[in-house]
Amino acid sequence: MMRNPALFAATGIAASGALAAPAHAGELAVTLEIPRLRVAEYHNPYVAIWIEDQAGKVVSNLDVWYDVDLKGKDKGDKWLSDLRLWWRRAGRSLTMPVNGVTGPTQAPGRYDLKFVEGKGPLKKLAPGSYNLRVEAAREVGGREVVTVPFQWPPAGSKSASATGKTELGAVRLTIKP
Amino acid sequence: MFIKPSLFAAGLALGLAAFMPGKAEAHRRWLLPTMTTYSGDSAIASVDAAASNELFLFEHNALGLDDLTITGPDGKPVDPAIIGKGRYRSAFEVPLNEQGTYRIAVVMDGLSGMYELNGQRHRFRGGADQVPAGATNVRVMNNAQRIETFVTLGAPSETALAPTGKGLEMVPVTHPNDLLAGEPAQMRFLMDGKPAANMEVEFVEGGTRWRDDPGIKTLKTDADGMVTFSADEPGMYYIEASQSGGEAQGDTPARRASYTAVLEFMRL
Numbered sequence: 001m002m003r004n005p006a007l008f009a010a011t012g013i014a015a016s017g018a019l020a021a022p023a024h025a026g027e028l029a030v031t032l033e034i035p036r037l038r039v040a041e042y043h044n045p046y047v048a049i050w051i052e053d054q055a056g057k058v059v060s061n062l063d064v065w066y067d068v069d070l071k072g073k074d075k076g077d078k079w080l081s082d083l084r085l086w087w088r089r090a091g092r093s094l095t096m097p098v099n100g101v102t103g104p105t106q107a108p109g110r111y112d113l114k115f116v117e118g119k120g121p122l123k124k125l126a127p128g129s130y131n132l133r134v135e136a137a138r139e140v141g142g143r144e145v146v147t148v149p150f151q152w153p154p155a156g157s158k159s160a161s162a163t164g165k166t167e168l169g170a171v172r173l174t175i176k177p
Numbered sequence: 178m179f180i181k182p183s184l185f186a187a188g189l190a191l192g193l194a195a196f197m198p199g200k201a202e203a204h205r206r207w208l209l210p211t212m213t214t215y216s217g218d219s220a221i222a223s224v225d226a227a228a229s230n231e232l233f234l235f236e237h238n239a240l241g242l243d244d245l246t247i248t249g250p251d252g253k254p255v256d257p258a259i260i261g262k263g264r265y266r267s268a269f270e271v272p273l274n275e276q277g278t279y280r281i282a283v284v285m286d287g288l289s290g291m292y293e294l295n296g297q298r299h300r301f302r303g304g305a306d307q308v309p310a311g312a313t314n315v316r317v318m319n320n321a322q323r324i325e326t327f328v329t330l331g332a333p334s335e336t337a338l339a340p341t342g343k344g345l346e347m348v349p350v351t352h353p354n355d356l357l358a359g360e361p362a363q364m365r366f367l368m369d370g371k372p373a374a375n376m377e378v379e380f381v382e383g384g385t386r387w388r389d390d391p392g393i394k395t396l397k398t399d400a401d402g403m404v405t406f407s408a409d410e411p412g413m414y415y416i417e418a419s420q421s422g423g424e425a426q427g428d429t430p431a432r433r434a435s436y437t438a439v440l441e442f443m444r445l
Contacts, residue, residue: 081216085445088355091216092332 025117026125026153027176030062032134033169036108043139044105045167046079048086049113051122051130058090059130060123062115064102082137085145110169125152136167146171153177204228204237205381206437207415208281208326213354213441215330219274222328224257224281226267232383232415233439235265240324242267244285248337250277250330257281277334278354282325286344288430290317304430317430321345326439329354342370345420345434350403358411358442365402368420368434372402376418380406383413408442415439 030049049063064086067076077096081087096102101121115122130150137143144167148160152175159174206228215222226240227233239262247255260268271279288304292312301307308315321344327337333352340346350363366373375398382392398404408414419435 075217077217078220079216081214084443087214087216088443088445092214092329 025119027117028115028122028132029174030113030115030132030134031110031170031172031174032113033110033171034106034108034136035164035167035169037141039141041140043141044107045136045138045141046083046105047134047136048083048091049132049134050086050090051125051132052089054129054131056089059125060121061090061094061098061101062121063113064091064096064098065105066096066102068097068102068104079137079139082139082143083135084137084143085133086135127152132171132173134168134171136164138167142166144168148173150175204230205232205415205417206240206283206324207233207439208240208283208324209233209413209439210281210326210328210441213326213328214443215273215328217330219272220330222271222273222279222281224269224271224326226269226283226324227265231385232381233413234386237265239263239265239267240283242269242283244283245269246282246284247271248280248282250275250279250334250336252336252339255279271328273328273330276331278327278329278337278352280325280327280337282323284323284325284344286319286321288317288319290315290430292316319430319432321432321434323435324437327353340367340370342367344369345373345418345436347416347436347438353438353440356406356408356440356442357445358408360407362406362408362440362442364404364406364416366398366404366418366436367402372400373398373418373420374400374402376402376420378404378416378418381415381417382408382410383415406440411442411444413439413441 034045047065050058051060051062052058066080070076080091080096083091118124130152132148132150133145135145144164146162146164146168148162148171150160150173154175154177157174157176159172161170161172163170209225211223226242227235228238228240229236242259242262245257247257249255255271257269257271260270271281273279287302289302291298291300292308292315294309294312305315305317323344323346333354338349340348346367348365348367350365356362366376378396378398380394380396385391396404415437417437419433421433
C-alpha cells in the first residue's frame with residue numbers, strides 16, 4: 001500500500017505526541033465580574049462562556065447562564081438568541097438546556113469557574129491558538145463580548161485578562177498544562 | 178385626424194407601463210417581521226404587510242393577505258393567525274412550532290389585460306374570455322408576483338427555500354436568516370426556474386425617512402442569475418427585481434414577474 005508521505009509524517013507526530021502527553025489533564029480557570037449597574041430596570045444578564053478556534057468554530061461550551069426555570073408563555077430560552085455571537089456560533093444548534101453547561105442567571109459579583117480538560121464541559125483541546133469568549137446580554141440593557149486569546153497547551157501556568165466596558169467587568173483566564 | 182408620432186409613442190408607453198410590475202409601480206410592497214431569528218422550543222413571529230414609498234413606514238396601503246402562503250421547515254404549509262387589515266397595514270402572526278426556517282410569502286399569478294372599445298380603454302382581470310365582442314387592441318398579460326420574507330426558529334434550514342420554478346424567485350446561497358452586516362451575501366435569481374441573467378436588483382436599506390440619501394444600490398445579476406449584496410449597517414433591507422418574459426403572441430399572453438423580499442442583516 002502506498003502512503004502519502006505528508007499524511008504518514010502527520011500520523012507519526014500525532015502518535016508520538018500522544019505517547020509524550022502527561023498523565024494529568026490540563027486545567028482552565030475563569031474569573032469573571034458582572035458589574036453592578038445603576039439602571040432603573042435591572043435583570044441579571046444572560047452569559048455564555050465558550051472556547052473557539054481561530055476559525056471561530058466552537059470547540060467547547062463552558063457555561064451558559066439563562067432563565068432556565070422561567071416557565072409559561074415566554075420561557076427563558078426565548079431570549080437566548082440575544083447572545084448573538086454565541087447563538088450563531090453554537091446556541092442555535094444545541095438542544096437546551098445542556099446538561100452540565102446551562103445554569104441559572106447570576107447577580108452582579110465575581111465568579112470563579114474551574115474546568116478540567118476532558119471532564120464535564122471542557123473537551124480535550126488539541127494544541128493550537130484559541131479564544132476564550134465571554135458574552136453577556138441583559139434584558140432592557142446592552143450586550144458585550146470579551147475575548148481572551150490563549151495558546152494550548154501552555155508552557156507552565158499562564159494567565160491573561162481582558163475587561164469589558166459595560167456589561168462585563170474583568171475576565172481573567174488562568175491555564176495550566 | 179393626425180396624431181404626432183411622438184405623442185402616440187408616449188401614449189403607448191404609458192399604456193404598457195400600467196402593466197409593468199416592480200419599478201413602474203411607485204410603491205414598494207413588503208412583509209416585515211419584527212425580527213427574523215428566534216430561540217426556544219416554539220415562538221410566534223409577528224409580521225406586518227404593506228405597500229409604501231418609505232421603508233418601512235405604514236403610509237400608503239395595507240397589503241392584502243388572500244394570497245399569503247407560509248412554508249414550514251418540513252416544506253408543509255403553516256396556517257397564520259390573521260390579526261386584520263387596517264387602512265395602512267395588515268398584520269398576522271406565524272406560529273413557529275418546529276425548529277428551522279419558515280418562508281412567508283404573498284404569491285400571485287394571474288391573467289389581466291386591457292382592450293379598447295368605442296374609443297375607450299378598459300382593463301380586465303382574467304383571460305381573453307373576459308373581452309367583449311368588437312374590442313380592439315386586446316392585450317393579455319400573465320403577471321407573477323412574489324413578496325416574501327424568512328424567519329428561523331433555532332438553526333437555519335433549507336427545505337422551505339426550495340424554488341417552485343414559477344415566476345421570479347430568489348434562491349439563497351447565503352442563508353437569508355444568516356446575514357451579517359459587513360459580510361457579502363450571495364443570492365441567485367430564477368425566472369420560471371431558469372437563471373435570471375443580467376437583471377437589475379434594487380437593494381435598499383430600511384429607515385429611509387431618517388436619511389437624505391434614498392440608500393438604493395442597484396446591482397446586476399451575472400449570467401447565472403447570481404448577485405452579491407453587502408450591507409454596511411445591520412438592519413432590515415428590501416430587495417426588488419422584475420422581469421418580462423416576452424410579448425403576447427396569439428393565445429400566449431405576455432409574461433411579467435416581480436419579486437420583493439425583506440432581509441435582516443445582523444451585527445455579530
